[in-house]
Amino acid sequence: MQRTGQCLCGAVTYTAKGLRDELSACHCGMCRRWAGGAFLAISTEGVAWQGEDNIQTIQSSDWAERGFCKKCGSGLFYRVTAPGKFHGVTSLAFGTLDDQSGLSLTKEWFIDRKPEAYTFAGEHHTVTEAEVLAMFGGEGS
Numbered sequence: 001m002q003r004t005g006q007c008l009c010g011a012v013t014y015t016a017k018g019l020r021d022e023l024s025a026c027h028c029g030m031c032r033r034w035a036g037g038a039f040l041a042i043s044t045e046g047v048a049w050q051g052e053d054n055i056q057t058i059q060s061s062d063w064a065e066r067g068f069c070k071k072c073g074s075g076l077f078y079r080v081t082a083p084g085k086f087h088g089v090t091s092l093a094f095g096t097l098d099d100q101s102g103l104s105l106t107k108e109w110f111i112d113r114k115p116e117a118y119t120f121a122g123e124h125h126t127v128t129e130a131e132v133l134a135m136f137g138g139e140g141s
């Protein structure tokens with residue numbers, strides 16, 4: 001599936017290819033600080049950016065970076081930078097999609113870091129911090 005999206009101010013727009021119809025949520029402390037709550041994301045096989053000059057990236061951990069719009073601050077993506085089978089895997093911020101219909105939340109990362117303030121309804125595949133660290137090594141995401 002292919003969908004378009006943009007940041008809040010529109011300085012960055014994109015067309016994402018190879019989107020699945022599944023979302024994930026991450027409850028880790030880094031995502032909560034960065035996104036203001038659980039980070040809802042959708043994997044993409046490739047993104048064609050417009051206004052790429054307006055994207056700033058920050059290396060947020062030993063194995064991943066995050067991209068955001070320099071003008072409005074909207075979080076745009078999380079990307080694995082570490083070598084290995086996950087290298088280059090990019091998750092777009094769900095909220096930046098123009099059309100958010102027809103997708104469902106299937107996976108929750110760092111479920112044991114989720115604040116008690118909220119819970120997503122329904123059954124999802126959940127992954128604990130220990131399980132994530134076993135996959136990637138290091139701390140946070």
Ligand SMILES: [Zn+2]
Nearest residue numbers: 007009069072
């Ligand atoms: Zn913007």
Ligand SMILES: [Zn+2]
Nearest residue numbers: 026028031141
């Ligand atoms: Zn996270």
